[in-house]
Amino acid sequence: MVGRVSPTGAVSAGWQMFKNNPVPWLLITLASGVVSGIISAFSTDESGAVMFIAQVLSFVVSLLLQAFIVRGALLEVDGHRPSFGDFFKLHNFGWFVVAAILVGIATFVGVFLLIVGAFVVAFFLYWTQYFVVDRNMTATDAIVSSFRAIKSDAGNLLALALLNVLIIIAGTLALLVGLFVAIPVTTLASVYAYRVITGPSEFSRAATAAAA
Numbered sequence: 001m002v003g004r005v006s007p008t009g010a011v012s013a014g015w016q017m018f019k020n021n022p023v024p025w026l027l028i029t030l031a032s033g034v035v036s037g038i039i040s041a042f043s044t045d046e047s048g049a050v051m052f053i054a055q056v057l058s059f060v061v062s063l064l065l066q067a068f069i070v071r072g073a074l075l076e077v078d079g080h081r082p083s084f085g086d087f088f089k090l091h092n093f094g095w096f097v098v099a100a101i102l103v104g105i106a107t108f109v110g111v112f113l114l115i116v117g118a119f120v121v122a123f124f125l126y127w128t129q130y131f132v133v134d135r136n137m138t139a140t141d142a143i144v145s146s147f148r149a150i151k152s153d154a155g156n157l158l159a160l161a162l163l164n165v166l167i168i169i170a171g172t173l174a175l176l177v178g179l180f181v182a183i184p185v186t187t188l189a190s191v192y193a194y195r196v197i198t199g200p201s202e203f204s205r206a207a208t209a210a211a212a
Helices: 009-022 022-043 048-077 084-088 093-113 116-124 128-133 140-152 156-175 179-198 202-211
Strands: none
Touching: 009 022, 009 156, 009 179, 022 048, 022 084, 022 116, 048 084, 048 093, 048 128, 048 156, 048 179, 093 116, 093 128, 093 140, 116 156, 128 140, 128 179, 128 202, 140 156, 140 179, 140 202, 156 179
């Protein structure tokens, strides 16, 4: 592992990146909310078949949106300011889906051990999808890598996670409008911390070269 994280420094970096390139982040956040809202409307249909299809669609679309946002955040952190279209260039999505399912199962198992167990699992495996997108890892390799990376600076990363939660709460209290800033800033702060801990990758080198 490469470095250690300053929680406030990561949030400050996230804010600066958002402030310097706000439009695509506002658009992707708005698009995520609109698409999720449309699918949620169908999930309340009285027809069992419609509800099932809507739930499957909701799962797949939510993963797509996560993958888009992770990709955009990695580009931003690596110095290549993404346009709105840059978010939608997917790769390694199959393993992204598998990783999300495995992390979900592990978190669910954590609930049965102790409620706090679910939070511990979710915390240490939070960067799993980052590794899948950034380093083209398989799901299992990404899970192991996430655990090791977060364990290397767990105290500071826990402080960052709590700080991000407070920012999301503040965004929610600001008539939900604040979420259009809070979600991008906390996402960028987390990916910034990931890059500090893990160092450059082929993805980051390509992004840096494109920005030059």
